[in-house]
Amino acid sequence: MTHLPIHIAHEALLAGPVQFRWQFPFERKMHTFKGYVRNKAHPEGSIAEGYCDNECLTFCSMYFHGIETKFNQVDRNFDGSMGRLNSGLSIFTQNVRLFKGAIDDVLNPTEYERIKWYVLHNCDEVLPYIKEHEEELKRQNIRNISKEQEIKFAEWFLRCVQQMQEEESTEDIESLLNLAIGPEKYVARYSGCIVDGIRDDMEEIVVDLNAKIQGRENASFIDDESDVENGACSDENVEAEDISSDDEIDDDSSM
Known part of the structure; x- marks a missing residue:
């Protein structure tokens, strides 16, 4: 381990910053040039010809419209959106690209309750109601408030939104009511998805x-x-x- 605190510091003192003497970029470029070799009897000529061809194709590809090149090609993990979707609730504004091969399935009660709680807990429009329900549980002297809220909040939120709809029916309340009713139990399962460039x-x-x-x-x-x-x-x-x-x-x- 003496190499780290002694030899590297001594090497930096004598040779200077590593980016000016690092051989890795040159080795990668040489590997690219070796791929141009087709005639092993004249490797220099093959490398020169391949380099000129690559430069010509790169220059001409800038003027090709409607053709996918390395300058305008879509990223591998592109989710298909140029921004957030214009949806009513904030949790449904995120675009997602699903993998192929969907399988029809039915959610069991545990999965259904977890999905419902996850959606409600991560929706910005529902946060005031979550805080209100939390204060109500505190007044009841509940010990494990987070666990109790995870179990009973969905039912409490549905009653609250239904009461609000009876008093005043607006578009926002309709969106909250659809959210409070919950998702369908019959779903399509996918093996994966791409969101925000993450696979x-x-x-x-x-x-x-x-x-x-x-x-x-x-x-x-x-x-x-x-x-x-x-x-x-x-x-x-x-x-x-x-x-x-x-x-x-x-x-x-x-x-």
Whole structure:
């Protein structure tokens, strides 16, 4: 480890900043030039010809309209939106690009309640009602307010919005009422999606989780085996001590 605090500092003192003497960019460029070689008998000519062709194509591609080039191609993780959608509620303004291969499914009660609570808890228009319900639970001296609110808020919010609709029906209240009713239980499951340039692949996440769980199980199995071996060794030591003590007793009695 002496290389880090001594040799690197000494090297920077003698040679200066690393960006002026780093060979990695040049090695990458040389790798690109080696890819231009078609005639191994004349590699220099092949590299020069390939370089000229690449420069000509790059220059001409700037004037190609309606043709996808590296200057106007869409990003790999583009979600298909140029901004937020014009929707009524803030939580539904985010665009998303779903993967292909949807599977029809029915949500179980646990998934349904979790999805409903997640949507309500992350909607800006519902935050005042969440605070109001939290204050009401505090007045009732509820211990675990967060857990109680997660269970009972959806039903309380639906009653509150229905009462507001009876008093005054507006477009905002209609949007809140549709939100309070909740989603459908019949859904289409996708293997992943792209949001804000971030790719979320559920299959990869499941594989990583299974690998972590398997690693923990193997580690616990190794610990159990070591405990068993240690216990067996201790039992053997105890038996050996008992045998040696019995031999000593027999020797004393014979004397």
